[in-house]
Amino acid sequence: MNIVVLVKHVPDAAGDRRFEPDHTVDRDGVDGLLCELDEYAVEQALRIKEQRADEDTVVTALAVGPDDAEDALRKALQMGADQAVHVNDEAIAGSDAIATSLVLAEAVKKAGDGTVPDLVLAGMASTDGGGGVVPAMLAERLDIPQLTLAAQVETEGARVRIRRDTDAATEVISAAMPLVLSVTDQSGEARYPSFKGIMAAKKKPLQTWDLDDLGIDASLVGPDASRTAVASATARPPRTTGEIVKDEDGSGATALAGFLADKKFI
Template sequence: MNIVVCVKYVPDATADQKFESDNTVDRVTVPGLLSELDEYAVEQSLQLKEKNADPESVTVTALTIGPDQAADAIRKALQMGADKGVHVVDDAVAGSDAPATSKVLAAAIEKLKGDGGVDVVVCGLGSTDGAMSVVPAMLAERLDLPQITLASVVESQGDQFRIKRDGDTATEVIGATAPLVLSVTDQSGEARYPSFKGIMAAKKKPLDTWSLSDLGVDASEVGLDAAWTAVESTEARPPRTAGEIVTDEDGSGATALVEFLASKKFI
């Protein structure tokens, strides 16, 4: 079985976020990391391998798109236990939206099929920067595969898969036959931490770098100019101001508090 897990390198939420002059997110100078929601996808991919009757016959490939620094997301997946990585890096990809991203990922997955086919494509709930959650469905359409998405529980037996999807009022049980596209939520199981052994082993695992030309994707079909959406403008968050202190000397503190909350339309 061959499993491809799609991961994304995103800006660290604790760092100072910046935008480029074209209003795209700065992914080069701002520190980044593997998207937390994609860690759950890596975890479920590894569990599928470990629960297989013949784990050694299962290969987990971590796939990402992004600048040179995005290789760090692949390395984290390799440290967790993935077998190999593929990094699509090309200046023309910068500014791509979800449709273009799914196009490049699908092309990379088609190329990986040459290594013996791809049985399962695993994605996270969504990226912590874009938070669109539509790429798994777009991938399924482009690859002409069934999709079982937003899984909180994943079960498999051979090529048969069954998931549980939690809704507001009920839990759905959905089944499908591989090959398929699977996405998992942050309720699917805590992601493991890389062990020292895993960190050392990751240094010897293969990490291939592909460009758009390697995938047969025309640069005019991706990037900011081809995006269906655009950010018109951005502005920095205003600096935090000092809070208002109410001195309650005559019992009027409660009234002042209510008036303040009312003025902000909190009540």
């Protein structure tokens, strides 16, 4: 069984994230890491491999991004992925989700030796973009089914069944492989790399491809080829000092109740 997991190197959400003058994400001004939501996809890939221990299953982590994206791949290898592929080409910088899905589609097929892998796993969204549309776009480009926003994943033979929790209902749906599967942060806690896994990752293969390796013309990616773009961005306003209610003469409770009433909290 061939499983490809899409991972992304994103700015740390705890850092001071901002845009560049051209409205692309500043990836140098803040530390980066493996997208937390993608960790759940890696975890599900590893669980599927463990459940199908009688099969020859290979888990490949795939990332598109600049040099630092290798750090995300290293983390996936430390968690237990068997090998990794890094698509690194300056022409890709600034690509929107549509252009990125083209690169991913060709990389996924190349990772499958020219055919679509049995399973392509992804997180529900990236923490730097939050669009959540790439899995669907990728399934369209690969012409295979998609099962998205899975809170629970089960495999049986050549089929995958998921449980999807929505505000209105819980859905149980299934499809035959090959398919694209995206999982939510409710699908199962991601494992922490063990010391053994960290040491083993150093010996695992990590390939680097560019657009020429994928047979993609540079004119099809990047800002000029993208159909969407950020028109403007406004920095989050600084936090203001809140109102302090002091209880110096025993009237604090009354003052607090009045404050809450004014804000219509009570």
